[in-house]
Amino acid sequence: MARLFVSDLHLDASAPEATEQFLEFLGTHAAQAEALYVLGDLFEAWVGDDDRSAEAERICAGLRRLTDGGVPCFFLHGNRDFLLGRRFCARTGGRLLPDPVVAELDGVRTLITHGDALCVDDLPYQELRSIVRTSDWQRRFLALPLEVREMLASAARAGSREHTSRTVPYVMDVNPRAVEEAFRAARVRCIIHGHTHRPGIHEFTLDGVPVRRIVLGAWYEQGSYLVYEKGAYELRELPR
Numbered sequence: 001m002a003r004l005f006v007s008d009l010h011l012d013a014s015a016p017e018a019t020e021q022f023l024e025f026l027g028t029h030a031a032q033a034e035a036l037y038v039l040g041d042l043f044e045a046w047v048g049d050d051d052r053s054a055e056a057e058r059i060c061a062g063l064r065r066l067t068d069g070g071v072p073c074f075f076l077h078g079n080r081d082f083l084l085g086r087r088f089c090a091r092t093g094g095r096l097l098p099d100p101v102v103a104e105l106d107g108v109r110t111l112i113t114h115g116d117a118l119c120v121d122d123l124p125y126q127e128l129r130s131i132v133r134t135s136d137w138q139r140r141f142l143a144l145p146l147e148v149r150e151m152l153a154s155a156a157r158a159g160s161r162e163h164t165s166r167t168v169p170y171v172m173d174v175n176p177r178a179v180e181e182a183f184r185a186a187r188v189r190c191i192i193h194g195h196t197h198r199p200g201i202h203e204f205t206l207d208g209v210p211v212r213r214i215v216l217g218a219w220y221e222q223g224s225y226l227v228y229e230k231g232a233y234e235l236r237e238l239p240r
């Protein structure tokens with residue numbers, strides 16, 4: 001059976017087609033899988049597990065049907081939904097993994113990560129990341145009323161859009177040295193990540209051995225997922 005990987009769905013009430021497509025994906029492709037890995041940015045924004053919007057409820061219910069059906073579901077934090085927590089896991093039956101993490105896929109050590117930590121050339125972003133990922137910042141943020149958190153998140157998204165529109169493309173991609181260091185530090189030959197919205201399978205040689213970096217696609221215009229089965233990887237698109 002196949003393991004499936006998705007990331008960067010950026011699900012949001014303002015784009016219901018993506019949510020419908022993901023729910024359909026959960027009920028069909030994912031329901032037949034051995035496991036589903038969500039490598040971050042499932043949501044366009046997640047300001048706390050107390051989000052009980054109709055949108056969040058439907059997505060959580062879809063994930064719950066999947067895990068109740070016997071398909072394990074693993075989540076990594078993305079830069080948009082790093083506040084997914086224990087109560088989200090309780091609602092969905094899924095499990096949060098640390099980022100990065102080495103998974104054993106049919107005995108092959110594979111590094112899985114959202115990917116934003118590899119984009120080290122984007123200094124303003126990395127500085128912001130180091131602040132909002134502290135438990136102190138998160139405790140203070142989560143203590144604010146839900147409406148205030150939603151307001152702050154929407155202001156942050158506007159700031160992010162402005163930042164990305166002003167930043168040259170290579171800065172928004174992974175840094176090749178950071179990628180090499182990640183391969184060496186984890187002692188793996190395969191890395192799977194999302195975040196950059198540049199789907200592709202990159203094969204090259206590092207320290208004399210063949211390695212592979214697989215980048216997952218975003219769900220803005222269509223669905224996108226990675227299938228791993230019998231040692232082979234394939235990126236697939238879901239037309240919308």
Ligand code: MN
Pocket residue numbers: 008040041078079080114116194195196
């Ligand atoms: Mn991201």
